[in-house]
Amino acid sequence: MSEQSTLTYARVNDDVIRMLDKPTFKWWALFIPTLIFVGFGLFCFIHQVYSGLGVAGYRHPVFWGVYITDFVFWVGIAHSGTLISAILFLFRANFRMSIYRIAEGMTVFAVLTAGLFPIIHLGRPWNFYWLFPYPNQRELWVNFKSPLLWDVFAVSTYLTVSALFFFIGMIPDIAAIRDRVTEVPRKIVYSILSLGWKGSNWEWLHYSRAYLFFAAFATPLVLSVHSVVSWDFAMSNLPGWHTTIFAPYFVAGAIFSGLGMVITLTVPIRKIFHLEDYITLDNYDGMAKLIILTSGIVGYAYAIEFFMAWYSGSPAEWGQFYYRATGEYALFYWIMVVCNVLIPLPLWFKSIRRNIKILFIVSIFINIGMWFERFNIIVLSLSHGFDPAAWGIYKPSWVELGITVGSFAWFFMFFLIFLKTLPSVSIAEMKELLPVPRKEAKT
Amino acid sequence: MSDKQGVLGIFSYLDVTIETVKKLRDSGFNNLRVFSPFPNHEIEEVMDEPESIVRFFTLGGAMLGAACGVAFTVLTSMDWPISVSAKPIVSLPPFMVIIFELTILMGALATLLGLLINSRLRRDTPRSMYDTRLSEDKFGVMITCSKDGVKDVEEILTSQGAEDIKFDGV
Numbered sequence: 001m002s003e004q005s006t007l008t009y010a011r012v013n014d015d016v017i018r019m020l021d022k023p024t025f026k027w028w029a030l031f032i033p034t035l036i037f038v039g040f041g042l043f044c045f046i047h048q049v050y051s052g053l054g055v056a057g058y059r060h061p062v063f064w065g066v067y068i069t070d071f072v073f074w075v076g077i078a079h080s081g082t083l084i085s086a087i088l089f090l091f092r093a094n095f096r097m098s099i100y101r102i103a104e105g106m107t108v109f110a111v112l113t114a115g116l117f118p119i120i121h122l123g124r125p126w127n128f129y130w131l132f133p134y135p136n137q138r139e140l141w142v143n144f145k146s147p148l149l150w151d152v153f154a155v156s157t158y159l160t161v162s163a164l165f166f167f168i169g170m171i172p173d174i175a176a177i178r179d180r181v182t183e184v185p186r187k188i189v190y191s192i193l194s195l196g197w198k199g200s201n202w203e204w205l206h207y208s209r210a211y212l213f214f215a216a217f218a219t220p221l222v223l224s225v226h227s228v229v230s231w232d233f234a235m236s237n238l239p240g241w242h243t244t245i246f247a248p249y250f251v252a253g254a255i256f257s258g259l260g261m262v263i264t265l266t267v268p269i270r271k272i273f274h275l276e277d278y279i280t281l282d283n284y285d286g287m288a289k290l291i292i293l294t295s296g297i298v299g300y301a302y303a304i305e306f307f308m309a310w311y312s313g314s315p316a317e318w319g320q321f322y323y324r325a326t327g328e329y330a331l332f333y334w335i336m337v338v339c340n341v342l343i344p345l346p347l348w349f350k351s352i353r354r355n356i357k358i359l360f361i362v363s364i365f366i367n368i369g370m371w372f373e374r375f376n377i378i379v380l381s382l383s384h385g386f387d388p389a390a391w392g393i394y395k396p397s398w399v400e401l402g403i404t405v406g407s408f409a410w411f412f413m414f415f416l417i418f419l420k421t422l423p424s425v426s427i428a429e430m431k432e433l434l435p436v437p438r439k440e441a442k443t
Numbered sequence: 444m445s446d447k448q449g450v451l452g453i454f455s456y457l458d459v460t461i462e463t464v465k466k467l468r469d470s471g472f473n474n475l476r477v478f479s480p481f482p483n484h485e486i487e488e489v490m491d492e493p494e495s496i497v498r499f500f501t502l503g504g505a506m507l508g509a510a511c512g513v514a515f516t517v518l519t520s521m522d523w524p525i526s527v528s529a530k531p532i533v534s535l536p537p538f539m540v541i542i543f544e545l546t547i548l549m550g551a552l553a554t555l556l557g558l559l560i561n562s563r564l565r566r567d568t569p570r571s572m573y574d575t576r577l578s579e580d581k582f583g584v585m586i587t588c589s590k591d592g593v594k595d596v597e598e599i600l601t602s603q604g605a606e607d608i609k610f611d612g613v
Contacts (some may be wrong), residue, residue: 009480017583019517133515145530147536153544161551168555172578176480179575195559200585201490203562204482209495210558217501221547228540270453365530433482437580439456439604 007277009437012430016173016423017180017274023420028273031416034409042407045120053123057397061390062382066400067121072374074255075155075229076250079109079222080258082162083290085169086218089211095286098278098430102165102269103262103426109414110261113161113407118151120403123417147231154181154228161221165214169206171197226254233377239320240381243308248255249301253373256294256340260366265415267360269424278425281354288353289343291366296372299341316386321360321383324376328393332372333380339369389443449572451585452605456518460582461489463603467586472596478573497557503551505546510607511587512542581606 023031048055058065081103088096096103119128131152133142142149175197175314178190197203230250233241263284270279324333343365346352353359384391418424454460457479464475479488498511515602524532577583584605586596593610 013579050610065502130452133519135519140523140525144516144520145527145534146542150540153541157544157548160548164551164555168558172481179578197479199478199577201477201479202485202492204479205487205492206495206497206558206562208482209497210501210554213497213501213554215504217547217551217554220543224540224543224547231540255571428481436483436485437456438458440458 007430007434008119009434012174012425012427012434013180015273015275016427016430017157017177019424020420020422027416027420031413034413034416035049036269037409038406038413041403041409043084044209044402044406046411048120048399048403055397055399057395057400059249059392059394061392062379062394064378064382064396065394066375066396066404067117068378069371069374070404071114071117071121072229072250072378073371074110074407074411075226076254076257076260076370078107078110078114078158078162078258079226079251079254080256080262081105081110082165082222083255083258083417084262085165086215086222089215090219093281093286094433097433098275098425099262099266099283099287100429101169102266103258104162104169105415105418106258106261107162107267107412107424108159108166110258111162112414113411115155115159116407116410130438133407147228147235150228151232154225156224158221161214161218165218166206168211168214169426170422171195172199173427175199177423183394206255211407216317217417223251228252233381238381238385239309239314239316240305240324240377243305245308247303252294252297252301253340253370256298257366257370259291259294260363260370263287263359263363264365264367267356267363269419270356272288273424275425278430281356282433284359285350285353286375288347288359291362292347295344295347295366302337302341320381320384324380327380327384329380329383333376334371336369336376339365340373343369350412444471446590447587448590448593449585449610449611450593450600451574451583451609452563452570452600452601452603453574453576453607453609454582454584455580457483457485457582459603460584461485463584463600463605466599466603467584470595470599471585472588472592474587476583476585476587478577478585480578480580495561497554497561499600500560501550501554505550507553508546508549509542511549512545513538515545516541533609572609574607574609580588599612 009105056065056067066439081100084096084103085100085107088100118131119125122128130136131142131149132145133149133152135141171194174190178187178194181187181190227247227250230246234243234246236242266279270276306321306325309317312318324330343362346358347362379394452463454463460477460479464477475490476491479486479500517533520532526532572585574583575579584600588596597608
């Protein structure tokens with residue numbers, strides 16, 4: 001990689017560890033507002049627990065609204081982290097190396113955020129543990145045939161495995177930080193987290209194999225998790241939900257939205273921490289190509305949904321899709337189409353893929369478009385089902401929007417803490433990209 | 444007090460490090476460890492360690508997870524059979540999701556266990572024989588030998604151009 005020719009092993013350590021220096025004013029200027037918004041989200045949640053779900057805007061027939069939209073959105077965001085860290089690792093795509101740590105962190109924090117919503121959405125959130133597979137007082141077990149229970153298994157497995165994958169990938173880098181820091185408390189913390197890593201060939205041997213197996217597990221896992229999330233809908237009988245394309249459609253959408261979020265996050269980080277030598281235009285070019293691919297799949301899914309609704313001859317199915325494009329929520333539908341299908345189209349041009357500013361703007365639109373995609377799928381099918389007498393309109397309340405804003409703040413709070421405590425770029429893997437020092441070549 | 448002695452030579456170049464390993468082997472010193480700041484295939488080749496057994500942990504964990512998934516779903520469903528819409532009590536298609544997730548979960552946890560047990564983190568190398576430069580830009584060769592062999596080892600390391608040599612009782 002010619003753009004990395006000025007890098008040396010020592011500079012990689014310097015640059016990455018320098019990011020962990022004492023937080024600056026700018027960091028606090030970002031962190032304190034996120035705390036305030038998290039606090040506001042918490043206030044909204046307490047208000048909802050105190051007053052009941054009525055404040056959440058749920059009205060007949062729509063009882064899955066913004067919270068489930070947020071849940072699917074955040075699970076989706078999580079997916080490209082695993083795509084970049086695991087799937088691209090198996091394919092030996094080198095462009096992943098400088099961004100995968102940030103993407104993995106994003107995965108873990110996004111799953112942590114997503115996991116809150118099924119609980120927030122409960123009428124009695126203090127009973128959330130009823131989801132866990134244990135027999136109740138009548139020795140009755142949970143219903144393993146329910147997609148909602150599959151979700152519990154899928155999301156908790158995903159959180160566990162992605163957190164382990166994230167941590168294991170960091171062990172050698174934490175050891176490098178441990179060797180550099182001088183303050184005693186930090187040294188102790190990093191020493192414990194590094195698990196005594198010393199970089200011997202014996203350690204690398206087992207580490208490399210274990211990492212490969214983790215990647216091999218994470219790959220089918222990531223595909224399964226969003227498939228399971230899609231089956232929350234597809235297993236039911238509602239027009240617009242009951243369709244076989246949902247699993248691949250959701251997986252492609254998840255990767256698409258996650259890539260958008262990776263770009264949204266890395267562009268400012270690259271600028272603030274001067275990581276231009278690490279996160280190169282080639283990295284963005286690679287991600288933009290994946291966006292083109294997944295945007296194409298998502299666009300195809302939008303089209304084929306309409307075709308199948310028409311071809312099925314089912315008045316309810318066709319009515320649902322006609323309603324999506326022309327009904328009360330048509331604006332949301334067309335926002336989704338424009339953001340997810342039309343706005344990424346210029347990325348077919350190389351000059352645009354390598355223009356960071358345009359890429360950043362496109363990524364913001366992708367985030368918006370994908371949130372609306374989930375909203376359209378969930379709310380529109382519910383509000384316009386089989387029986388015209390049971391149709392109804394749902395409007396999100398300020399409580400739901402407050403919790404949604406709080407969830408973004410919650411995600412960014414973790415992310416900001418991560419930037420200042422753990423290595424955001426993989427030190428060991430960046431070194432693998434550099435030419436190996438050889439005496440023979442030098443003399 | 445052990446009669447073994449550890450010697451650590453520090454190098455800047457990978458090819459010199461590998462050459463040193465070969466020389467030490469030829470001189471009869473086989474208890475070697477190489478340190479590097481990143482994984483490297485050349486080091487793996489020259490050290491010629493047996494294939495990592497982490498894979499057996501992974502396989503065992505995954506198989507155990509699958510078995511637990513089957514047992515968990517089937518046995519609990521049969522424990523209190525409730526017929527819903529005349530669907531079978533033991534219905535494998537929906538159970539496959541649970542079985543799959545448990546396979547992955549236990550496989551991953553077993554892989555972590557395999558890594559922690561086999562890589563001998565913490566106990567493979569004495570702390571005094573570690574050098575912080577090894578996590579930055581240097582390569583290290585650690586030799587564990589009898590006290591009589593230390594002089595020969597030192598000579599080989601010096602002749603190969605080691606930048607620094609450390610000694611310790613092992």
